[in-house]
Amino acid sequence: MDRRSEIIFEHPEDSKEQQNLVMFKDFLSRSFGTSEFTSESAGDFSEDSSVKAVYYPKNSEEITVKDPSVRSTRFSKHVMYLISGYDSSGDFQNKRRYKEFYALRKILVDQWPGCTVPQLPPKQAIGNLDNEFVESRRKQLEHFLRQIARLNHLYGCDEMQEFLRGPPKFHRSDILTKQINWKLIALRYQNVFSQFSGFQRTPKVEKEIGELLGHLNNGISNLDTLIISCNDTFASACALESCFIRLVTDINSTKRFFHEKLQEYPIGPTTINPFAHLIYWCKNNTLSINGLIESIYKQYELQKLKTKLLGKIEEEKVKIAAIDKGKKRVIQFFNKKPNEFYKGVIESEILSLKSNVEDIDTILNLSSALVMFHEFPNFKQQKAQELLTELKNLKETCDDFFQVFIEKLSNIDIFDN
Template identity: 30%
Template sequence: MEENQQQISQDSNQQENNQNQQQEQQNEVHDQQQEQQQQEQQQQEQNQQEQQQLYQQEQEQQQQVSQEEQKQNLQLTQPQSQNKGNDTFHLDEFFEDDGFPINVAVTDPSIKEGVSKYILYCVKGEDKQGVFEVYRRFSDFYALRQALCTRWPGVFIPPIPPKKATGNFDAFFISERRQLFEKFLSELSKLKFLWYEQEFQTFLRSPHSDIEKALSNLPKFYYEDTINKYQNVFRSLQGKILSQELDEKIQSFTLFLKKIKDQLIKFKDQMKVLMNSRQMYDVEFDKFISFLLPQYELTCLKEYVGNIVEGKFVFAEQTEPKINNLLQELRDMTYGSKLKELYLSIKQEIYEIEAFIEAVGYVTIYENNRKTEESKVKTHEKELAKAESGKKSLFSNKSSEQKVQEQNMKIEFHQSMLDKVNQILDLIKVITGYISVEKFKKAELWSYVLENDNLTSFEITK
């Protein structure tokens, strides 16, 4: 009897414990659900605030002009006929001369010590803002070009030499870079809409040593800013036609450049071998002029004349002006080899092709941006349809009216972004097709060699 009572007591205690555990588990689940709901609500509120901020920010940037009025200002419309009269474009109309020439030079490269060695270049000259003289290193040139590419999407920005591993400070490398930097600035001086913009003037006249930081502190550019800027700078392109033919022109020329780039790389490699061979020849030729020829003269005179009279040596004492001039011409012809000029021209050509392909690449970038915005618009349109139908979400406590308002706001925002992306994409195509392609054809190596009759100056014997 006593054992039965003990068993009953134990069963009762066990049942009570089980009930307590179940209650604790239920309380824990309830607490977790409440915490999850609070987190979801906070996240939704945060997302809504961020979306509203983005929308307000973009609204502040855009002008009170409708999409139809903007496109009318751009006058970039699909062709109604096959008339190609509007396709005619004169580059001179774009590269207007303001009557004030720009002079710029890169001089006096010097090796400096810091955390690591680097080369400092003097950039000096004069423009309509006045005289300038600053000292810049490779990272400054690089930061400038990156800023120009980012803030002027689709515009051809002249190239600079690529980054190299540290430690290359031989005379030829420094001289080559100086020439390429000078070429970069010279080409920019022809694009005065870039020269007098904030980016370049910061590089040219900023007193701060950290040019990269100074450029990053410039006001940020939004889609609306890019559209307004391009409408103003490229106003001579108004009325130009967007067509499939223009797209094909850009694509075919880009494909041509990629093919010619591969050939130029092979040409450059062969020129490097030839140039190194010529350099070895130059060293030996200098030994011949400076040491072997005078020594031969001394030996012969001692043998055949006997008594050597000072002042009578031609090569050893270099007293004869005509001979001296001849020897100097031989040295100049050797050390000033046109092979180096040709080699550098080929490298410059490769860099310019890469810069052109980089500029055209913004077409793909903005096409991807367009797809992204189109996808977002469609997604929010689906969400709007759900909200309007009164369907409820398990994870949202918002009313149908709130959901409709939120989705309409998101659709309006992304549709506005989509319109701007399309405008910039159209502008990039027109700028590339009517300006960059035509200008590029006239400024490259084949024009330099064939039109200026310089091919004969590159013969190996010189």
């Protein structure tokens, strides 16, 4: 188990909390030995109609976004991307535009509050049809879908499946008009994340989440700096390339002094950017980290909403106290209804508010546990391995970058017999 998880379980404030946390600690030590969210750890989908028993592809690389094509409408142009892949339900293939990716993410954030949903590359009004921009966006949209494919609760929900397999114009689908129902969301969380049912969001957990937020923000800053450094280093590499090209050109030009027959050596700038993959990795992970940060802020919003509802409950209790003292409301002077009627209405409102508080509390507890003890530790493990792979690839690419010039120089026959 991650050291950050262990800190939370030190010195619980009371025996009940200690019992819950010890139980949960034992669960964590037994459950999270791998970086994948397996079908067993994802909960039982059978009782929740909004999450089907569709398991993500064994290899998220099976989902691809390719063949971008420009479509023209009466007033504008947009790019369509071909999405294809395979999962336990079979093959799927569909064409979607950026607007539909945006609509998908919005409904996922609304229906899975407090859970991490990877972010999309930002909108761009100018130059969004340029080939270089389209290719960059294609890669990031593919990364977005592959990240969702690692999260079974998102991948198996109705909205995601309709996006992958549904009819055209997903952004106009009726499924996107689904209203937020705290009761249904809480029931879904209890079902899908049942392994976290013993967890309570305590002040110690609040502190840890705040520290996690600080680390994630530092990570964003470091990635931004790394992108700038990569771009600066590549600019220097391009300048070095230009010097090599001029040097080879000068050497070639001296041939005419030694031989009448001048054999021109084909020289052109290389297209290799040793840092291209690392830059894309940084950009993709900036989006992933921002998704984690957004989920934490959403938890704060849920906490504020819970506090607001508790305040309303107290206000309603004050009204009941006033009725019990025989005070009448202004409206009673017009409709002549007795105090018991309005007391019943207020008590019903209090029950409704308390139900909402309980549901939000359930969502808050389960989503906090998911982020802290599953998504973040797995994210660290996954990204550390990815970075190691990227650095190994960078070393090989840099070798290739300079090998181009070595071959050009070694193949020059100055005296050309």
